[in-house]
Amino acid sequence: MKLNAGIITHKLEESKDFYTGVLGFGVTFENDFYLLLHTPDREAELSFLLPDHPSQQPLFQSAYTGKGVYLTIEVENVDEIYRELMAKQVPITIDLRDEPWGDRHFAVTDPNGIGVDIVQYQQPEE
Numbered sequence: 710m711k712l713n714a715g716i717i718t719h720k721l722e723e724s725k726d727f728y729t730g731v732l733g734f735g736v737t738f739e740n741d742f743y744l745l746l747h748t749p750d751r752e753a754e755l756s757f758l759l760p761d762h763p764s765q766q767p768l769f770q771s772a773y774t775g776k777g778v779y780l781t782i783e784v785e786n787v788d789e790i791y792r793e794l795m796a797k798q799v800p801i802t803i804d805l806r807d808e809p810w811g812d813r814h815f816a817v818t819d820p821n822g823i824g825v826d827i828v829q830y831q832q833p834e835e
Contacts (some may be wrong), residue, residue, distance in 0.1 A: 713745075714780070715756040716821055717772050723820035724757045731799050731817070732782065732825070748782070755780070775822040787813050787829035809833060 718724060721744050728734040728746050734755070737745040742759040758765065760772035784790050791805045794817065802824065803816035814828035 713754045713756055715758055716778075716823065717758045717760050717769065718821050719760060719772060720820045721757050721759060727819050728755065731794065731797065773821055773823075779824040779826060780819075781826045781828055783828055783830060785829065787815065787827060790827055791815050 716724070721742075725736070725739070725744055725746070729736065733749045734746040735749065735751075737747045737754060739745070742762045742764065744757040745754055746756070747754045758769060761770050787805070791801075794801065799817055801815055802818045803814075803826075805813070805815040807813050811831050811833035812828050813831060814826055816824050816826045819825055
């Protein structure tokens with residue numbers, strides 16, 4: 710089983726620019742109403758769909774309203790990614806931090822208002 714999360718948004722181009730330019734995703738497929746992106750290692754995909762498109766059933770018509778969704782991207786070296794995004798002057802929503810449960814992470818916000826948590830999992834300190 711493979712999961713592909715999808716976001717219904719008017720911001721297809723902005724989403725493409727953010728995920729490819731900031732986070733290094735690649736474009737798997739694209740047309741005038743649909744965008745499918747993949748992580749650099751091609752292990753996961755994320756799609757974007759234009760709202761109210763006549764080719765889609767009612768379930769896939771309404772645009773995302775901006776609340777209640779987040780994405781987590783697990784990386785091997787969160788400090789390196791943090792430095793890269795800082796060098797690109799990407800606004801950081803939550804600064805790099807260590808959590809008591811073991812996560813070392815920071816967060817950015819995509820053009821749709823979705824929080825993107827960039828995390829390196831590690832064993833919590835005793």
